[in-house]
Amino acid sequence: MAEVALAGSLISALGSSIPQFLKKLSDLNVTLRQGATVFYKSCEIEFMFHFNLGPFESRMDSIIRPLQKILTKPLEFEHVVEIFGYTLTGDNDLKKLGIIQIEKNKATVDFGKLLELKSDLVVLGVRKKLNPMIPDALLSKHIDKNPEHTDKETIADIEVALDYGNLWYSDFDHFAVRDIEFSFNLEINLETIIEQMPPLQRKKIIAAGKALSKGNRDAISYVRIFSENFLKFQHDKLSPDLLDCVSVEPDSHFKIKSIHPKMQTAELASVGTPIILPG
Amino acid sequence: MTVDSWILEKHISKKALPNENIISWAKWDPKLSVKNIVLKFEPDVAIEKVLNVAEEALQDNDFESGKITIEKEHLQIPGFFGFTGFYMQIPENEITINFVVEITFEETIKKIEYSTKIIRPILEFQQTEYTLTSSQFATSMSPLNLALVNTGSGRPINLKPFADLSNTPDMDIKIQTKIEEIKDESLIFVKTNKIAIPKVVVSGKGFGMLSMGYEYQDTMGNSYKSKLANLSISIEEKQTLQVPITENITKSLTPLLQATA
Numbered sequence: 160m161a162e163v164a165l166a167g168s169l170i171s172a173l174g175s176s177i178p179q180f181l182k183k184l185s186d187l188n189v190t191l192r193q194g195a196t197v198f199y200k201s202c203e204i205e206f207m208f209h210f211n212l213g214p215f216e217s218r219m220d221s222i223i224r225p226l227q228k229i230l231t232k233p234l235e236f237e238h239v240v241e242i243f244g245y246t247l248t249g250d251n252d253l254k255k256l257g258i259i260q261i262e263k264n265k266a267t268v269d270f271g272k273l274l275e276l277k278s279d280l281v282v283l284g285v286r287k288k289l290n291p292m293i294p295d296a297l298l299s300k301h302i303d304k305n306p307e308h309t310d311k312e313t314i315a316d317i318e319v320a321l322d323y324g325n326l327w328y329s330d331f332d333h334f335a336v337r338d339i340e341f342s343f344n345l346e347i348n349l350e351t352i353i354e355q356m357p358p359l360q361r362k363k364i365i366a367a368g369k370a371l372s373k374g375n376r377d378a379i380s381y382v383r384i385f386s387e388n389f390l391k392f393q394h395d396k397l398s399p400d401l402l403d404c405v406s407v408e409p410d411s412h413f414k415i416k417s418i419h420p421k422m423q424t425a426e427l428a429s430v431g432t433p434i435i436l437p438g
Numbered sequence: 439m440t441v442d443s444w445i446l447e448k449h450i451s452k453k454a455l456p457n458e459n460i461i462s463w464a465k466w467d468p469k470l471s472v473k474n475i476v477l478k479f480e481p482d483v484a485i486e487k488v489l490n491v492a493e494e495a496l497q498d499n500d501f502e503s504g505k506i507t508i509e510k511e512h513l514q515i516p517g518f519f520g521f522t523g524f525y526m527q528i529p530e531n532e533i534t535i536n537f538v539v540e541i542t543f544e545e546t547i548k549k550i551e552y553s554t555k556i557i558r559p560i561l562e563f564q565q566t567e568y569t570l571t572s573s574q575f576a577t578s579m580s581p582l583n584l585a586l587v588n589t590g591s592g593r594p595i596n597l598k599p600f601a602d603l604s605n606t607p608d609m610d611i612k613i614q615t616k617i618e619e620i621k622d623e624s625l626i627f628v629k630t631n632k633i634a635i636p637k638v639v640v641s642g643k644g645f646g647m648l649s650m651g652y653e654y655q656d657t658m659g660n661s662y663k664s665k666l667a668n669l670s671i672s673i674e675e676k677q678t679l680q681v682p683i684t685e686n687i688t689k690s691l692t693p694l695l696q697a698t699a
Contacts, residue, residue, distance in 0.1 A: 299487060299522050301451065301459045304657045305557060305592050318451060318461045320522075322489045325514035 169195060170330045172204060172287055174236060180229055180270070184210070187222050194333035199294045200340045203240055205286040207333075215277050223274050230274075233260070233267035241286040242266040246278030253283070297323055300339060444470070446517075450537065450552040455592055455658040456528050461520070463489060464539060464550050468517030473542040475508045475519050480535050482527045489520030525556045528660055532557050532590055559656050560590035561597075563667040570640070570681065572673040582638070582683045584667055586652065594654040594662075599636040599683070602649040602666070609642035611671065613650070638669070638681040646671040650683075 170178050170193070184191055190211035197204050212218060223230075236242065242261060244253030253259045258272045266285070273281060299320045306315035319339060327334040450462035479485060485501055488508070495512030499505075513519070525535060532555060539550040564585040588594055601613040615636045638648060648669040654662050673679070 299459075299461055299489065299520075301461050301522075303451075303453075304455055304458050305453070316451070318449070320461055320463050320489055320520050322487070322520075323514060324490060324518065328515050 169326050176234060187225055189222060192332050195331050196335040196337055197294055198338050199336055200338040202289045202291050202294055203286055204289050205284060208283045210281045212279055218274060230271040233269040236266045236285055238288050239264050239266045239285060240288060244283040246276055247280035248278045297321060448550055451554055453555040453557050455557060455656050456525050456660050458658050459522055459524055460554050461522050462552055463520030465518050471544050472510050474510060476540040477506045477521060478538040479504055482525060483523055483535060484526050485521055485523040487522045490514045490518050529556055557591040559588050559592035559594035561586050561588055561594055561652055561654055561664040566667050568667060568669045570669055570671045582681050584683055592656045596655045598653045600651055600653055604647040606644045606646050608644045609646040611646050611648055612639045614639055636683045640671055641678045643673045643676045
């Protein structure tokens with residue numbers, strides 16, 4: 160099934176006519192940089208295209224005329240989550256210029272007009288939903304089910320390996336995976352935390368925790384801040400924000416259920432650079 | 439880790455519980471021309487996914503043979519090979535499993551060797567023979583302390599006692615357990631373990647024998663049984679004894695970060 164989902168290239172997710180158009184641009188020596196970011200959790204892919212159209216004066220003969228057959232109508236992008244575009248010089252918003260038009264989840268890009276922009280460099284970004292099988296097929300991930308504990312640290316190995324390098328390696332100059340999510344419960348020896356708490360703030364922390372346990376809205380903030388800081392809190396001082404929200408009671412352990420930290424970005428690049436993320 | 443100079447990077451999960459995913463990969467100079475790659479693995483290892491190889495290219499391989507061969511044309515990109523898998527059995531002790539990746543280049547065959555430790559919790563009674571006499575409990579019903587030690591690296595959870603009873607005609611031995619989930623009042627301060635609190639109930643007189651052990655799990659949900667401890671019971675006069683049992687487990691009550699997905 161994963162094979163079916165991955166058939167063709169990732170870029171074909173944009174629609175059948177887009178790869179053909181991009182190839183034509185490439186044949187016409189329009190320098191094109193293509194990047195893609197897979198958002199693992201939300202099952203989305205964001206394409207970024209940097210078009211180097213060259214000097215406006217020479218564009219009519221070198222690009223526009225050869226593309227006229229294709230450019231009779233704007234290119235359509237379906238199931239679009241987000242689309243944006245701008246010129247690097249002049250900083251013109253392609254939506255304001257009417258080059259990008261959006262209707263519900265469908266967008267059109269008028270490349271005829273785009274090629275008439277005075278700017279040499281144009282950026283276009285399109286974010287689309289992916290087949291849910293694709294992120295799982297692209298990426299093998301694992302979090303240690305039996306972490307090691309020391310007096311001060313809990314260490315769980317996280318491993319991520321990317322597959323189907325042929326799909327993204329050939330199509331993109333830059334490829335990234337974001338929001339890879341690992342889920343775990345955290346049970347912490349309170350002594351570990353209490354030792355790190357400034358004594359003067361302990362009362363405040365406990366009061367905040369009691370409010371939290373009664374459904375105070377700080378709970379949301381607590382989970383957010385704790386999630387954001389969990390990776391470093393056992394190494395560094397607790398952040399002031401965390402101290403404002405976290406609560407502990409004098410018991411042997413407490414547990415926070417279902418934390419979902421995200422690996423913010425896993426950067427990958429083209430030839431000559433590692434294709435596998437660090438474990 | 440020392441890596442042969444031709445390998446740019448190699449990795450394997452350093453430890454895994456039974457049925458837990460193991461991930462491995464290796465990278466080498468993509469300019470080196472590969473003829474084929476052979477992955478060799480031990481019995482009881484299931485290979486789940488071979489990275490950088492199209493699924494249809496694997497169809498001719500018998501995964502149960504302990505060997506998978508990948509021809510050059512089936513590699514998606516040069517210079518990379520990986521796999522995911524897991525150990526399918528529950529070993530008696532912690533073991534090391536080995537993997538070998540043999541890469542045939544134009545003029546030479548190179549090997550990459552990996553190993554992963556398969557860990558598990560191993561609960562054992564510190565003492566395997568216990569004696570219970572009525573005189574011991576004449577004045578107070580002190581708990582019988584069956585001390586356990588975890589000699590494995592895995593964390594044991596969800597302990598439940600079980601018993602094999604050898605009753606004599608004049609004696610009735612039962613084991614009663616009460617499952618308690620230790621929980622604080624607030625939602626976030628929760629202890630994880632369900633704890634079964636056993637109690638031995640002995641009625642009658644004479645001699646009897648109780649063999650007792652613990653069923654437990656690891657954090658992957660694999661189930662285990664401890665070795666048995668024997669409890670010899672000797673009661674001189676007909677009576678009923680209710681003997682609570684406590685278990686002390688060393689090396690297990692550690693702070694926990696437990697993956698849930």
